[in-house]
Amino acid sequence: MNNVQEESLRDQKKNRRRRQILEIARGIIAAKGLRSLKVRDVAEAVGCSVGSVYNEFGDFDGVILTVNRETVQALTARLRGVPVEDPVRQLYGLAETYLDFFAGHANLLRSLFEHRMEDDRPYPDDILQMVMDAFALMHPPLVRLLPDADDVKIALLSRTLFSAVHGIISLGLEERMVAVPPQMLRQQIEQFLDVHLRGLGILPQR
Template sequence: MNIVQEESLRDQKKSRRRTLMLDTARRIIASKGLISLKVRDVAEAAECSIGSVYNEFGDFDGLILTVNRETVQLLTSKLRMVPSEDPRAQLHGLATGYLEFAVEHTNLLRSLFEHRMEKNRPFPKDILDMVMEAFALMYSPLSRLLSKRDPDELLLIARTMFSATHGIISLGLEDRMVAVPSPNLRQQLAQFVDAQLKGLSAHA
């Protein structure tokens, strides 16, 4: 075996190990929540040292953030599939799509919003931008329904509507005292979107 072949095998082994680390972290977060994720469990699953996990992702935050990036990418991809022919129907579809994603990936979505960086380090801008990109998907249908509104104002409205949608869903799925019961979430989201559009149209 020559040097090139050896390097190729090492790269393949490293790639498989990284994939296994991510798959393990994702599985633990999805099934048990972010609080249950431990570096040693990831290292054991990948049959490597804890130091190898840190070397691959920089630190524990780096591992979590990589999983969170995948989560927001998956969410955005799902929301981009919502039909856009009818702007009102698109807004309802975005809210429903978010609910469906939250039900299917509850703990992964919580990890995206609940993770706090160690040592009070700032949250990576790229993930914040990705989340804002997902929330801004309501901008296009709103701009068609409220064509006279200022673009900056519309962007703020879009993010506010999605933030409210996220709050309704998050509370509902956690079954908190003030939450909307889970079976009624879809109906309540539809009523929320309609009420928002009615109010916004009245002040267009």
């Protein structure tokens, strides 16, 4: 076996171990929440040392951040799949899709919003931008529905709407507090959007 083949095998083994670390970490977060994720548990499940986990990701934050990046990428892909022909239906569709994704991946999304970096280091800008880009998907339909509004106002409105939807869903699915059945939560989100869009003059007053 020549040096190139040996290097290729090492790379394959490294990539396989990296995928295993992420799969184990993602599974623990999804099932038990971020607080249950321990580096020793991940290393033991993968069959490697704690040092190997750190070598792959720099530190344990690197593992969590990689999982979080994949979560927001999956969320954004789902949101981008909402039909855009009717801007009003698109707004409702974005909210409903967010609810469906949150209901199916609650702990992974909570990890995205709840993770705090070690030593109070700043949260990576790229993930913050990815989250903002996901929230900004409400911007295009609002531009179509409010063509005379200032773009800065529309940008703020889109973030506010999505933040409100996120808050309703996050609290509604919190089992320790006010847990609301998903179908009732869907109705509450629709009612919230009804009231808000009527206030903006997008929907007719009853």
